[in-house]
Amino acid sequence: MADKLRAQQQLEQLQARYIGVGHADTTKHEWMNNIQRDSLALYVGHPALLQHFSVALNEPQQKVRKMFIDKTIQPCGPPKDKDAEMED
Amino acid sequence: MAPPSVKEETPDIAEAPRVRKRRWDVVSADALPVKTEEELETKLDIKLETGSKKRSRWDEVESTPSSGRKSRWDQAPALDATPMGQSTFGMQTPAYTGAAASGSAGQVAVTGMISDEELDRLLPSEGYEILEPPAGYMPIRTPARKLLATPAQTGSGFVMLEDTTSQSHTLAKQLPTDIPGVGELQFFKEEDMKYFGKLVDGRTDGDLTLEELKERKIMRLLLKIKNGTPPMRKSALRQITDNARQFGAQALFNQILPLLMERTLADQERHLLVKVIDRVLYKLDEFVRPFTHKILVVIEPLLIDEDYYARAEGREIIANLAKAAGLAHMISTMRPDIDHADEFVRNTTARAFAVVASALGIPALLPFLKAVCGSKKSWQARHTGVKIIQQIAILMGCAVLPHLKGLVDCIAPCLTDEQAKVRTVTSLALGALAEAAAPYGIESFDSVLEPLWLGIRRHRGKGLAAFLKCIGYIIPLMDPEYANYYTKEVMVILLREFSSPDEEMKKIVLRVVQQCAATDGVTAQYLREEVLPSFFKSFWVRRMALDRRNYRQVVDTTVELAQKVGVAEIVERVVVVLKDESEAYRKMGVETIEKVVAALGAADISERLEERLIDGILYAFQEQTVEDVILLNGFGTVVNALGLRTKPYLPQIVSTILWRLNNKSATVRQQSADLITRIAVVMKNCGEDVLMGKLGVVLYEYLGEEYPEVLGSILGGLRSIVTVVGISEMQPPISDLLPRLTPILRNRHEKVQENTIDLVGRIAERGAEFVSAREWMRICFELLDMLKAHKKGIRRAANNTFGYIAKAIGPQDVLVTLLNNLRVQERQSRVCTAVAIGIVAETCAPFTVLPALMNEYRVPELNVQNGVLKSLSFLFEYIGEMAKDYVYAVAPLLEDALTDRDQVHRQTAATVVRHLALGCVGLGVEDTMVHMLNLLMPNVFETSPHVIDRIMDGIEAVRNCVGVGIVLNYTWAGLFHPARKVREPYWRMYNSAYVQSAGAMVPYYPNIDDEPEYRRSELDVWL
Secondary structure (H helix, E strand, O other), X not given: OHHHHHHHHHXXXXXXXXXXXXXXXXXXXXXHHHHHHHHHHHHHHOHHHHHHHHHHHOOOHHHHHHHHHHHOOOOXXXXXXXXXXXXX | OOOOOOOOOOHHHHHOOOOHHHHHHOOOHHHHHHOOOOOHHHHHHHHHHHHHHOOOHHHHHHHOOOOOOOOOOOOOOOOOOOOOOOHHHOOOOHHHHHHHHHHHHHXXXXXXXXXXXXXXXXXXXXXXXXXXXXXXXXXXXXXXXXXXXXXXXXXXXOOXXXXXXXXXXXXXXXXXXXXXXXXXXXXXXXXXXXHHHHHHOOOOHHHOOHHHHHHHHHHHHHHHHHHOOHHHHHHHXXXXXXXXXXXXXXXXXXXXXXXXXXXXXXXXXXXXXXHHHHHHHHHHHHHHHHHHHHHHHHHHHHHHOOOHHHHHHHHHHHHHHHHHHOHHHHHHHHHHHHOOOOHHHHHHHHHHHHHHHHHHOHHHHHHHHHHXXXXXXXXXXXXXXXXXXXXHHHHHHHHHHHHHHHHHHHHHHHHHOOOHHHHHHHHHHHHHHHHHHOOOOHHHHHHHHHHHHHHHHHOOHHHHHHHHHHHHHHHHHOOHHHHHHHHHHHHHHHHHHOOOOOHHHHHHHHHHHHHXXXXXXXXXXXXXXXXXXXXXXXXOOHHHHOOHHHHHHHHHHHHHHHHHHOHHHHHHHHHHHHHOOOHHHHHHHHHHHHHHHHHHOOOOOOHHHHHHHHHHHHHHHHHOOOOOHHHHHHHHHHHHHHHHHHHHHHHHHHHHHHHHHOOOOHHHHHHHHHHHHHHHHHHHHOOOHHHHHHHHHHHHHHHHOOOHHHHHHHHHHHHHHHHHHOOOOOOOOHHHHHHHHHHHOOOOOHXXXXXXXXXXXXXXHHHHHHOOHHHHHHHHHHHHHHOOOOOHHHHHHHHHHHHHHHHHHOHHHHHHHHHHHOOOOOHHHHHHHHHHHHHHHHHHOHHHOHHHHHHHOOOOOHHHHHHHHHHHHHHHHHHHHHHHHHHHHHHHHHHHHHOOOOHHHHHHHHHHHHHHHHHXXXXXXXXXXXXXXXXXXXXXXXXXXXXXXHHHHHHHHHHHHHOHHHHHHHHHHHHOOOOHHHHHHHHHHHHHHHHHHHHHHXXXXXXXXXXXXXXXXXXXXXX
């Protein structure tokens, strides 16, 4: 009981600091959202990666950057009904 | 009756003897005699009013029951029954009888008697007969004689505290701790019956109304919280918090508040109830409003409790109450108390308002305060208003700075109030504000400077003292030139008041002189010429040394003056005191000199003065009748400050020490040994090696000392000599000294242990070759006992000494000793042995230790195997990167341990893996680490918190070693497993990986194609 409570508190603390951490009830959709956002943030955050994408896509770096940043808004589409997802 | 005091910020706490419960029970004049407020007038009035109520011991028997009580069953929780009553009132004074009972129980525990019940339980009922004691036998009942009969030595050697004496067993059984519907409680006091009696009246839930059921539910929860075991308390607290809204404010507070007013409430119980209120307040929020006043009535007295924690808790509740009820409601509730006739109420109200201000912000309260301070209706309101601001300053400290101007302007007009009390409290409040704001905010005080300066010229006595105090706090805020000007202005008054007979005035004057001297603008020359002569004339007198507070003030002020005028000036004047006939006065002189010299050094002191100083301090040292650490410190500081200049006096000092080392009194011997420790470095610097050798020999001869405290100091002295002269130069030679130390290692006194182990460790480190290997082995055996010492420093020193000894005589023999020690029962000893093995491995290279250690793992005994694993864990922690050569060697052992049935085995093995993996990051042993990971993974379903934590740590370390990708491949399988029990640990693993290396995980995320948006299509881009 007490341990569970503590684990819960620790998780909440962790979640407050790192938005991407999950728990047993995280849905696949939420998880994929985090994955996408982390990946996009990584591309934007490393100049070499950004250059790689910009050369490959033949677009200016700033445009590619903006595209990635824009994509972080709902990267996996609108949020799903949680119950529906839990069932499949 | 205490003299009137003007010091208003803390008096009630210091003087009021736990008044809190009284006033609120009896709201009539009955409460007045217990109120101790500071103003003389009030006191006199009260005395006149209620003179008849003040009872002496002689009339208490009549007066106690006659205070309007019908039967003892319907009495209020805490009527003012004088708790001096005899056994006739046993029920009313349970705290006292309880204390007496526990006292005698304690004595019984000391003498170790066994009660009849105990004997019944110990001995079989058949085959034994209870005999009548002989006719003439009289058991000893007087405790004094009993104590004489058992000369148990207390204080020497350490004693394990037994909490499960036979008495506590039997005692616990007698109390009714089992309440229906509540379960086994930790305790149940007689007073609890008053509040919780309903729970044992035997009525069933069937014949109760809904309200009654609710009442009982709350009652049970409160009882669990107040008297229950920690887990019980926790769940009950949770329930009461979660259901606070359903229960409703009325039902809750009707029970909690009377409980809090119970006079016999222990601190812990009060703390728990306060916690309940705290939690409940959060939940109830605005529903508490109807109860604000009731809660305040109970909580406000906590604000002036003498116990710091009670005050802090009181503040916390009032702050939360203010947040829940809102400012407007708080003001309207407390408004009537502001000009209450009773000063006690006004005082607590002021404090409560200060708490409200700190909770809701000063600006919110400022308009209200302005109105109160300007109240035309009554001076009491103005007095309270000013007091609120004073309390705000004390409570909030530098947080008043943004609102300083507003606060000062609020009370500035009151400085010229027609009521003397208002003026006094205003200047005190200004002082508090200035103290809180220091060193900023002088501009806010501009408006009050003029009235203050007019005030110090106009007023006398108490009013003047308060004004001076205020100025003392304002001057340090000023620019240097202003400070200089104002200091000169105020100094005239101060010099006049130097000769004031009033004690309180003296203290304030000293404080103000101290504050003025500390400011930049005041010059040394001014102080030297104007202040010092009359200061020394009025305050450096024998009488000042007698009162503790005066003593402190004088010393502090003199030290502060010395900062400006220099060491020589002060020491010159004080040095005569060292030879005074009054011991307290000499002590005051030594302490001042110590502080001055410690702060400013002795470079200023002339040759002649130096002579007088040493002479004086030697005199003071020799003449002390009660050995005091002040003299020791003073002597040590002066000698160290003089350094090389001490050389001519050293023979004399040493002969004093030698003489006193031979003294009959233990404290004298101890003090002289301590003095050696202080001056050893200086003696070495002065080149007095011969003298040191002499001291060393003498100390060595005194090693037979019987008092452990003294022995500890003697060992400390030897250690300091060894440290400064070096092992090889030491007199007596180490080969003589160490064998004498071996038996002392067996001494169980903490101070002795600490000093011996330190000395032995130093010898082992620097001069192990002076002693035979056999002697070192003997010491090893003695050291094992030290591993279970209570003090961590001793255990640490013992462990390090093992390392040095192993280095000196080779690890084999030491290791055998240590490995054998792994078999002992005591856990702490085993843990320390494990640490020692780790240290030996670190000092003598791991290959000398590992084979023997791993061989020991073959012993089919749980403790030994665990000990080996623990040693390995410390070993790998200490050796770090060196571990890479031994990874393959220990792998099979770890394999075995990680697949053992015993949880603790696996847990400890996981710790080993962790340290191993962290030591080998990037050193090419990833293959083994993956193997370890394979063995760790099945353990993730462990539920015991210790085990699972260690396993997760192990996995985390392996992840650092082999990279996040490989570990993630194990993780994916469980994240969306149908069973929650599987998902939970896997997500935990994922989270720890995510926290440490979210970026590195990006390339390793799996491809998930069930929705088109889930694909990370940009990864398909190739160049």
